[in-house]
Amino acid sequence: MGIEVGGLLGLLILIADIWAIINVVQSGASTGSKVIWVLLILILPLLGFLAWLLAGPRGGGAVRT
Template sequence: MNVSVGNGFLGLVILILDIWAIINIVQSNASTGAKVLWVVLVLLLPVVGLIIWFFAGPRGGKV
């Protein structure tokens, strides 16, 4: 596999996971301020923000 193809695929996977995290953040029961902070964290630090959100962030809670 070409290195640039592998890097492009990894970037696409990170993008998809970040979008998934943002959707879950927006659908969560957290306050608006908390949602904004989490979304900004995920956008500014795509990999680290995603990891932090996965372990400590709000999840979609609407039924």
């Protein structure tokens, strides 16, 4: 029968959250900012990930004009 759709979706969200947390920790953002982003991702897994994806700290690779 296999894995249920909900279980697969939950696994994908977990993987995305872990990836986001790793990227937050490795970013050049301040420690306070990192803590807030990690807490947001942990408390609200899907919404926190989407918020980070759209507005999260970047590691300095982005060029700003």
